[in-house]
Amino acid sequence: MVDIRPFKATILKPGLAIDKLVCPVYDTIDAAQYQRFASEKNNIIHVTARRKDTDRDEFIEHAKKNLDRFIDSEVLVERERPAFYIYGIMYTLQPEVLAELPEKDRRSRYFAFGLVTLAKVEDLGKGNIAGHENIFEINTRERYRLMKACMMNFSPIAAEYSMLDHALNNLFEEYLEFRRPDFVPNPEKPPLVDVTLNGSRHLLWEVTDRTVVDKITKIVSGLKLLILDGHHRYTASNMMREKDGIEYTMMMLMEGEDRALLLLPWxxxxxxxxxxxxxxxxxxxxxxxxxxxxxxxxxxxxxxxxxxxxxxxxxxxxxxxxxxxxxxxxxxxxxxxxxxxxxxxxxxxxxxxxxxxxxxxxxxxxxxxxxxxxxxxxxxxxxxxxxxxxLNKISIKDVERKAFVERRNFPQKSTLFLPKVAEGIVMRRIE
Known part of the structure; x- marks a missing residue:
């Protein structure tokens, strides 16, 4: 069984100009992007991403100092109650990327949902959670050191599950009272976060209703999870479990049959x-x-x-x-x-x-x-x-076959998962 639990998220303080404070996931940032986002002194990039010419030890020290500053100045604040979180991402594709897809998969707009939760960490491939890509050990060690120094998860690890009846996504749409890809904001359930980054709109809703939390827990309990994005962060979380007794990490669970979840080639x-x-x-x-x-x-x-x-x-x-x-x-x-x-x-x-x-x-x-x-x-x-x-894109079914049947890994950078989460939308203080 997949063991999940609600948690108190850390977010950028509502009311701040958070469009200036979020950034892409650390391993997608090139030198030009780093310079652009780092020009804002309170951008989360100062704790999540290492500039390529920076020493690794210096980066960890720099990140910890900036995190302490963000918390002391209340740039970052923690929510009061444990919750599950619905993470929605609305995005479009460039014409040259759309051309890679079969015509039936091309859309003017994609809108994906994910459940952000704590998930109990286990050895990859030995239970309910599997990976599919090889990793670089030096990058895993850096993520482990960053997580341990800061005692934070800065962005959720993205994982996929199979659910032919779409029960979880249907529950989200019923709870929020709209059907994707349309978005009709419900004034009674406003998002905690609503920000656009590089053309993609990121929305985060908090779910504290006990009945809904229990329903989500029951739906998810029998699933198998396949990591799509965040192999280094998950392996670093497993190191924290083994070395430091930290048993849970922050993940975003997405339905593999969701038409808005794409795997493209690198x-x-x-x-x-x-x-x-x-x-x-x-x-x-x-x-x-x-x-x-x-x-x-x-x-x-x-x-x-x-x-x-x-x-x-x-x-x-x-x-x-x-x-x-x-x-x-x-x-x-x-x-x-x-x-x-x-x-x-x-x-x-x-x-x-x-x-x-x-x-x-x-x-x-x-x-x-x-x-x-x-x-x-x-x-x-x-x-x-x-x-x-x-290259041709790899299907979700092929990735599942690789992970759960063949029990092998693809080479590094085999699948480009879309949509990408952003750093700074939802974080978790590790207790």
Whole structure:
């Protein structure tokens, strides 16, 4: 059983200009974004994100000092009563990202719900909570040190559950008295937080009604959870459980069947390899089924086409032309049997056959992860990288299969989960 419980949230004090005080989740912030958000001295970024050129020890000390300042000056305040929280995120997608999706999944606006709760921590994959991505140990240690020094969770770990009858989301809509994607504010149930960040609107409602809390607890108790966003934070929370006896962490639970929950690919831009070796590898394992000097709807149609579960297709841009590479199905089948994996074969093929054998340097320096095809293409056009690989999205069902059936992890940066929570919407003081 998933063990959840209400808690007293820490939030930015109502009445403040909180649009200036929230920021994106720490691991999505680049140098330019850091500079923009950090220009406001009370922005939560000063306790959640390390500037890339800052020493890790210095960052932890800096974060603790700023957190103490925020609490002493009541920039941050704690709610009086334990509660569950409904976190709503309204967002849109850029045209180049929409183009990646099948037409049936394209919408002018998405509105996702999540339940923010404390959840009892357990070893990943050994009970009711599983992960699906590999992590970097050094980043986990940094998150652990930050959480322990500050005794705070600064943003909820996002996890997915399967619920075909949509009971939890239906309960939220009944409680708030509107149906998504429409939003009709109820003056009797105003949100604690209502703020727009980078075009996405973040809303937080507090649920203290005992009857509703009990209903939520009963609905959630039999679920299995799959972490979508926050593998490092969850692993750090597990370290706190083992080392410090802290048994609960803050999570946001989202329904996998929700049409507003999207898993998109991280596209790769790659450098420091031999073009001759790349051409040889493509000739050995792939055939080019489509090619053009333009990135068109036909490109995505060819990329998404699936003749079978072993029909692996990769998009590629080399600075001059876009190509769709179709992997040899017999070779893909052999690779699948050898590894005992079916979910995520596109990523396995890309890394095993093209990226890992070809890069001369270190992957963390010579592979760039990009949220949109346009970003990956721009990195090639700027000559910063030599080639971009554009990928199909992975389905929720494939991620569940990887975690609960195959019990394996995808490579780092395999799935881009949308929507993203923001730092500063809901926090939790660790007691």
């Amino acid at each position: 596209h790769r831009a790659v450098r420091n390899f031999s073009r001759e070796n790349l051409a040889r590898k493509i000739d050995e394992k792939f055939k080019i089924v489509w090619q053009s000097d333009k990135n068109s709807e036909e490109f995505y149609s060819q990329l998404r086409h699936r003749g079978s579960e072993f029909d692996v297709r990769l998009g590629m841009y080399d600075g001059e032309k876009f190509s769709v590479l179709k992997a040899d199905e017999k070779s893909v089948l052999e690779l699948s049997k050898k590894r005992g994996e079916v979910a995520g074969l596109d990523l396995i093929v890309l890394h095993d056959w093209l990226i890992n054998p070809l890069i001369r340097g270190r992957p963390e320096e010579d592979v760039s992860f990009n949220a949109s095809p346009a970003e990956a293409v721009a990195r090639v056009d700027s000559k910063e990288f030599d080639v971009a690989f554009l």
